[in-house]
Amino acid sequence: MLELHQVSVNYGESPILRDIHLQVPSGQVVCLMGRNGVGKTTLMKSIMGLLKLRSGDIHFEGERVTHWRTSQRARAGFGYVPQGRGIFPYLTVYENLLMGFEAAENMGREEREAALEEVYSLFPVLKEMRHRVAGTLSGGQQQQLAFARVLIRRPKLLLLDEPTEGIQPSIMLEIEELILALRERGEMSILLVEQFLDFALNVGSYFYVMETGAIVLEGDAGNFDRAAAREYLAV
């Protein structure tokens, strides 16, 4: 379980996040929505330890991780698929996957080989293209690679920043199926930043909407006010 209590973050003097309360229970998919620029990526970076909090606390599995370095969080099982994917375009698919083992000193050779085979079975196209330079893959394939590179470390918490951005509908469906499959397994908690409400509703179990740095709406599948969410997300 990931818990944020009264998290506030500034860029310089500008307050960006204000008093964020948020929970991602174990094994669930929680969706964070909001228009461009409301602070979703800032929140993901803060959870990952890439930005310092001005105030507030972050707990993971009962431990206070507020001041942990990013590498410590990665070792504790935080996996981050950033917006824009962040793959290495000049390395091959296989080399990109190996980069995923960085900060995974605890995984022995056999476990790594098993994890590699597991991601190849989740993403057969990556196995086919393992010797290709990643920059030559389609947008959807690069997104799968970004996912796979993080999944290979078997994270306990998966942070996904807009995986559907700039992706064609057929691949969106594949990503939806993948998230649902991970949810079904129930081995990891997922925090998904998403702009498409329908996509979020299909995969999520709990929903938050942000507006200018604060949570303005939340609820589970049963009581989430979809009409209000649509209003907040309308451009």
Ligand SMILES: Nc1ncnc2c1ncn2[C@@H]1O[C@H](COP(=O)(O)OP(=O)(O)OP(=O)(O)O)[C@@H](O)[C@H]1O
């Ligand atoms: N490095 C930075 N320095 C100063 N301000 C920043 C920086 N990065 C983002 N901001 C500002 O912080 C606010 C929140 O940005 P953020 O990227 O978190 O929003 P977002 O909801 O993820 O939007 P998007 O969907 O466009 O990625 C915006 O007003 C943005 O201009």
